[in-house]
Amino acid sequence: MKYLDVYESWKSDPEGFWMEAAQAIDWEEAPSKALFDRGDHMYEWFADARVNTCYNAVDRHVERGRGDQAAIIYDSPITGTKREITFHELRDRVAGLAGALRANGVGKGDRVIIYMPMVPEALEAMLACARLGAIHSVVFGGFAANELAVRIDDATPRAIIAASCGLEPARVVHYKPLLDEALELAKHEPEFCVIFQREQEIAQLTEGRDHDWHGFRYGTEPAECVPVEGNHPAYILYTSGTTGQPKGVVRPTAGHLIALNWTMKNIYNVDPGEVFWAASDVGWVVGHSYICYGPLIHGNTTIVFEGKPIGTPDAGTFWRVIQEHKVNSFFTAPTAFRAVKREDPRAECLEKYDLSSLRAIFLAGERADPDTIQWLTENTGTPVYDHWWQTETGYTIAGNPVGIEPLPVKVGSPTVAMPGYDVHILDDGGEEVPAGTLGAIAVKLPLPPGTLPTLWNAEERFKESYLTTFPGYYETGDAGMKDSDGYLWIMARTDDVINVAGHRLSTGAMEEVLAAHPDVAECAVIGVADDLKGQLPLGLVCLSKGVERSHETICEECVQLVREKIGPVGAFKLCAVVQRLPKTRSGKILRSTIAKIADGVDFKTPATIDDPAILDEIRVSLAALAARKTATHGVVASDPDSALT
Structure with a gap:
């Protein structure tokens, strides 16, 4: 079957689709039906089943004669330890x-x-x-x-x-x-x-x-x-909340088993016994879904990696692990490869390793800029697939279903919606917008199996956070668009869509342009307050290792690039070079925190920040930028429209 056939088979009969997928799981008591509608837009999946996650992830493989297969490969370049656990x-x-x-x-x-x-x-x-x-x-x-x-x-x-x-x-x-x-x-x-x-x-x-x-x-x-009931919580995973109180995402047992097992072949295209590596951490959702549960449920060997993409000992550590352990499918965050690219822009470390076992690289967790994807594809000779999902969903909303049918890659797009997700692009009033138009990304309810049914001890907060803005839809909090082929484009968090003199602009589109500059290894664009235009975009860029050109010249080139690709409507004039960007430990850039620093707004240092000291560096850089802006009457780099500022 082709992707469209599979997607349409889900859409025409969701109950039948997921009941068929459920046959791959070993049940104590099989579910009598898939979906349970609890009313008020609250849903559960396979609630009357009885099942155990650990049995499906471990015991059944032993009982079926595969007990000697490696379940976990532990590789710690920090301690020099490597071992296998069957x-x-x-x-x-x-x-x-x-x-x-x-x-x-x-x-x-x-x-x-x-x-x-x-x-x-x-x-x-x-x-x-x-x-x-x-x-x-x-x-x-x-x-x-x-x-x-x-x-x-x-x-x-x-x-x-x-x-x-x-x-x-x-x-x-x-x-x-x-x-x-x-x-x-x-x-x-x-x-x-x-x-x-x-x-x-x-x-x-x-x-x-x-x-x-x-x-x-x-x-x-x-x-x-x-054995537990199908709707029994498997785990609680806390994600940042706008109130400062973290939100406890609940993961239901049965749907979690079925959905993750389905993704291993249909999205990541691995068969039982093959090696799957997600270079993340068990503290994040990727670690739950694709270091621990997904690979083991499906019968794959999973890698537990205690190291960093650079510095343990160098920018070749990913390639070493792939070669030594014969990794077939590799999943990490774009920020990890941006770090590798910044440290080793010519991919010289890669030349020492054999990646012939590797069939695909998957990226998620932060928007994958086209320049990073192109660098990876050209240097590894391996297909690179962006895909998009969230802590709340636990697995792919939109991706390339490589195990069903590899679809043409459109660099910058995570491709298409997966079965279970009816994705819509809505305006502020909840109406569908035309193809190619920026809007809020929402998923028509019910969400598929394995996604959050509620928040831990906070049902009203769950409804308020996700279900009230667009009644009948799950609000993702992301902004983007669909093209005429149905490909989804994730442009920014909804909060990162900025309003410049009445024009709604995507900071992600500007970041895409900046990332294409040959000297730029990583970047972030935020909206800062402006008395005249409401907001103006501010670009912060990190340079590749070895770049010694004038920072002022690079900023001027960045401004010109955005003007050429986005147009004068973007009003992109503020650009500064920084040594590093503040990120969470999972690699997400803390754009809202940067914006608050730029606007002089009080904020609480995010609990998830990797290194709080970076915030002081950003303050210094933004203060210097403000001083230059004042000295040049609002122009930081050369700007043909300087009279407008």
Whole structure:
């Protein structure tokens, strides 16, 4: 079948489509039907089924004779460690940990917070919770104590599983002191903590509360898999909220199993037994969906990578891992490859490695600029596919269904909507806009299986955040357009669409132009307040390694490029070179924070920021930009329309 055939088969019979996909899952009790309409635009999938996630991700592969296949490959260039864990070994390790948790009172419905670095034990902790029907909530290792405390109070966990430390290329991140401080700050008190002691740092345990990982497991009976209802929460994953209070995205068990299993072949085009690598972290949704659950449910080997795209030890680390472990399909964020490209613009590190096992590279998490995609395609000789999804959805909204039919790539577009997603581009009044017109991206309800049915203990907030702006639709918060072929173009977050003298403009389109400049490795465009035009675009650019040309000249060229490609209507005149951009730990550029700094608005440093010190660097750069703007009466770089400023 072709993509359109598959998509139309879903659209004409959603119930039949998903019930057929459900046959790939092993059920304790199979679902009687797919969709349950709870009223008021609230839906659940496969609610009357009974199933266990851990059984489908681990045990069934052992029972079917594939226990000796590698389930996890652990590769840590920071510690120099490489090892494999087979499905048989993984089952025994997970069952043992689950048994110890059960012996200490953890059972179905209890919450367990996991605060771990990129080590196999993090996946074991997730799977052990799933084995018992406990609901895990992974918090990114190294998160600030106050933010961890907020999540403890919201999830009210019975237990916390943590590591003594995490490792960065040049430092040890002390997890245990952060955990201790968070427990002091939190109102809720977990019954116990389990600490995985790493050799790089042995943490001091609190008597009566803390247990050593290895001692904790000793002498308890392994636990069997506990079947749960199809609508039982598999996990809670917190995502940033506009109020400062994080939103606990709930992932339902049955839909999660079915949807992720479907994507592994139909989107990522891997067969059971092949090696799939998502270079992310278990603290983010990609780590949940495509380091832990998706590959293992489908019977793939997954890679747990403790390293960085550069600096561990160089810009060739991705290529080394792909060659050594014979990776077939690779998924990471565009920002990772922008870092590689900036460090090694001529791809000289790539020349040492053989990528013949690699069939495709997938990008998501941040808008993939065409220049990065073209650089990757030309240097690797491998197809590069952008795709778009969110923490809330858990898997692809729009992508290239390579396992069904590789569609022509339009660089800059994540391609087309996947089955389950009826995507519309709406104006402020909720009306569909013509092809090629910028608008708000919304998905007609119901959302497909595996997407969030609600927020943890916050149903009204769920409705307010996602369902009220466009009744009958899920509001994605992203802005973009569809072309005449039905390809989707994600241009910016809705908040990043700026209004310049009445013209709605996409900052993403301007970023695309700036990224095409030969000296620019990475960039961000934001809207800043302007008395005359309401807003003006401001471009911040990071240069490739080795560029020594005048920053003023590069900024002038950037202004001219935007004028040529976007037109004078964009009023792009403000441009500055910066050493680096503030990002979350998952690689998203903190554009709204930059805008608040530029406008002199008070803000709270985002909990997800990778390095808060970058904000001071941005302040200095913007202050220098403002001084130059004042000195030139509003013109930072040469501007034919300077009389307008």
